[in-house]
Amino acid sequence: MRLLAIDIGNSRIKCALFQGSEIEHTFEMDADRLASGAAYRHSLRAHVRELGPQRAAIASVVPELNERVGEAVKRELMILPEFVTAADVPPGWWHMNHLVRSGPTGSPRQSPVITFTGMAVRAHGPSS
Numbered sequence: 001m002r003l004l005a006i007d008i009g010n011s012r013i014k015c016a017l018f019q020g021s022e023i024e025h026t027f028e029m030d031a032d033r034l035a036s037g038a039a040y041r042h043s044l045r046a047h048v049r050e051l052g053p054q055r056a057a058i059a060s061v062v063p064e065l066n067e068r069v070g071e072a073v074k075r076e077l078m079i080l081p082e083f084v085t086a087a088d089v090p091p092g093w094w095h096m097n098h099l100v101r102s103g104p105t106g107s108p109r110q111s112p113v114i115t116f117t118g119m120a121v122r123a124h125g126p127s128s
Helices: 039-046 063-077
Strands: 001-009 012-019 022-030 054-060 083-084 114-117 119-123
Touching: 001 063, 022 039, 039 063, 054 063
Parallel strands: 001 054, 054 083
Antiparallel strands: 001 012, 012 022, 114 119
């Protein structure tokens, strides 16, 4: 099952498409509080619609973007996203943005210290 994990930060929205525990694709968007939902839909269309995610999970520190990004996922990908909060993540587990890494040319790769399980990732070694 392909899962689109979205982390809404203060300046960037980081996204990773997972197939099981492997990262297939990553991309980022500006976390623009003035951007329309159409702008986020366009980015999703350009980056992941053809890859066919079946689930979406969103973690956010910018509540005012939740509705626009969530609606963009719903309308563009026809998926009802699940919102993840710190209360949803058991002790010892971190949200995706803390652990997903990119390769030297920006190509996605799975960090050797993480595996993806549902809506959060767990470190298997020391955090960096």
